[in-house]
Amino acid sequence: MSSLFDVRKQLAFYGAYHSHPVNILIHIFGVPAILWSAFVLFTQLPPPAFLPPIKYVFNNYMVFEANAPALTAAFYIIYYFILDPVAASLYTPQMALMLLTATAYAQRPDGIRNAIIVHVSAWIAQFIGHGFAEGRAPALLDNVLGAFVLAPFFVHLELLFKIGYRPELQKQLKSDVGIEIARIRREKAEKRRSEKKSS
Numbered sequence: 001m002s003s004l005f006d007v008r009k010q011l012a013f014y015g016a017y018h019s020h021p022v023n024i025l026i027h028i029f030g031v032p033a034i035l036w037s038a039f040v041l042f043t044q045l046p047p048p049a050f051l052p053p054i055k056y057v058f059n060n061y062m063v064f065e066a067n068a069p070a071l072t073a074a075f076y077i078i079y080y081f082i083l084d085p086v087a088a089s090l091y092t093p094q095m096a097l098m099l100l101t102a103t104a105y106a107q108r109p110d111g112i113r114n115a116i117i118v119h120v121s122a123w124i125a126q127f128i129g130h131g132f133a134e135g136r137a138p139a140l141l142d143n144v145l146g147a148f149v150l151a152p153f154f155v156h157l158e159l160l161f162k163i164g165y166r167p168e169l170q171k172q173l174k175s176d177v178g179i180e181i182a183r184i185r186r187e188k189a190e191k192r193r194s195e196k197k198s199s
Helices: 007-015 021-042 068-083 085-105 111-134 144-162 167-198
Strands: 055-057 063-065
Touching: 007 144, 007 167, 021 068, 021 085, 021 111, 021 144, 063 085, 068 085, 068 144, 085 111, 085 144
Parallel strands: none
Antiparallel strands: 055 063
């Protein structure tokens, strides 16, 4: 349970599925698109009963509502603050902007249709990245919660590392990812050998 709040362990798991530069680049664009379009689609869910009926219109492009997307965004940010407070504080404005613009976009006549197109297209790009660049199945097939929740933060940290954020953590993660990839490959090889013996 404690590993859920260990930034190195969580990012090593996710990084083991996203080590190829092409796949990482696809995720840098695809993951925010998936999260934003999911926010748009989640506006159609009835808001949880315990949330107050709050709505604030900043302008035509940014709207806040106490709804399922807002609750989801709050959960993500809280979890990210537990993992890495500084990186989470730098990510919070981006999360807020995605939430506000998604809520406003959902009110357009074509908003839901366009969000579905964005969502499906981004997922297709993700699977292409894994299949052709990474050469393995995406993380969601092994850890659904970890893949969905960690993906935006992983992409965010990848960009922060590019500008020199926490070089020691980046070095540790590269080592951890290498160990994790070796472990996964070893397990797959053992599974193939056992399947051959049984056949």
